Amino acid sequence: MDIKQYDFELPEELIAQVPLEDRTSSRLMICDRQEQTIEHRHFSQITDYLVEGDCLVLNDTKVLPARLYGSKEGTGGKVEVLLLHQTKEDEWEVLVKPAKKVKIGTKIVFGEGKLVAECTDLQDHGGRKVRFEYEGIFLEVLESLGEMPLPPYIKEQLSDRDRYQTVYAKEEGSAAAPTAGLHFTNELLDELQNRGVEIAYLTLHVGLGTFRPVNVDQIEEHDMHAEFYQLNEDTATQLNAVKDRGSRIISVGTTSTRTLETIIRDHGIFKEAKGWTDIFIYPPQQLKAIDGLITNFHLPKSTLIMLVSAFAGRDFILEAYQEAVKERYRFFSFGDAMFIK
Structure with missing residues (x-):
């Protein structure tokens, strides 16, 4: 399938640079797959479209302040380090800039020595493995020195780092936020639960592969990045009960969707599981795990718009995106949302 089938014109000024003051005041496009209709609402009105027995599935990952600025030991040359994921205790896969400055054995100093990284391995495209040295608790040191790793299309500085976290973020480990969840407040979640909507969590x-463009002409040739997931036994039991009674499972974000679909494809039902998934979902694949999807508006030619198209149909999704551009919706991480039902 040609990648050009997932391209569309997006004016740069529609890329949201800062979050709205009120999370729930973002706009919400309601897309009905059966009726092929589109409505325009605000996110606070999501309560009008969820009913008793529905189950919202939220990704409780927490974004690490994973961008570090340091200097080479000995020369003082400036180096930027971006944490990708932990491979073992005190060892991480990272991206470094400029990569040519960092060889095996190079030491990078952060915060006047509060944290030191030594390069232990070279990888492709600026990737490195480093081993960290520090005193105390690593995450506390990182919290004091690191910055939020905002996506490359966001040029503005973030004054409040909590705005790039969901209000239910819990499990440390992400290099990017599950942005569909940024629209929820604790008050909105409480209101939904009071109406009989269930909440389930996974991780x-x-x-950063989520921002990686598809650089092949035929999408089947794209190599998907792998991400760590975990679903506990209680959540699996809860989700199976929702399915058994015929209620809807509504995934909040493509990350939750990829996790649920991985488990259903591997096991046929929801069950306790953890591991690495590189699942790549695109038409004409059918999604088996979910009945609805809350998601933001994604990059042209991205794996994310392909996943959404697999759920709702490419033609309908591209029509919705054209409508979003026409109506001046805000795009990407800090942008508006759609509910596909």
């Missing part, structure tokens, strides 16, 4: 640590 998928979002990697």
Whole structure:
């Protein structure tokens, strides 16, 4: 399938650079797959479209302040380090800039020596493995020195780092936020539960591969990045009960969707599981795990718009995106949302 089938014109000014003051005031496009209709609402009105017995599935991953700025020991040359994922205790896969400055054995110093990274292995495309040295607790040191790894299309500085976290973020490990969840507040979640909507949690640590463009002409040739996921036994039991009674499972974000679909394809039912998934979902594949999807508006020619198209149909999704551009919706991480039912 030609990648050009997932391209569309997006004016640069529609890329949201900062979050709205009120998370729930973002716009919400309601897309009905059966009726092929589109409505325009605000996110606070999501309560009008969820009913008793529905189950929202949220990704409780927490974004690490994973961007570090340091200097080479000995020369003082400036180096930027971006944590990708932990391979073992105190050892991480990272991206470094400029990569040519960092060889095996190079030491990078952060915060006047509060944290030191030594390069232990070279990888492709600026990738490195490093071993960290520090005193105390690593995550506390990282919290004091690191910055939020905002996506490359966001040029503005973030004044409040919590705005790039969901209000239910819990499990440390992501290099990027599961952005569909940024629209929820604790008050909105409480209101939904009071109406009989169930809430379920899983974890998928979002990697920077989520922003990687598809650089092949035929999408079947694309190599998908792998991300760590985990679903516990209680959540699996809850989700199976929702399915058995015929209620809807509504995934919040493509990350939750990829996790649920991985488990259903591997096991046929929801069950306790953890591991690495590189699942690549695109038409004409059919999604078996979910009945609805809340998601943001994604990059042209991205794996994310392909996943959404597999759920709702490419033609309908591209029509919805054209409507979003026409109506001046805000795109990407800090942008508006759609609910596909």
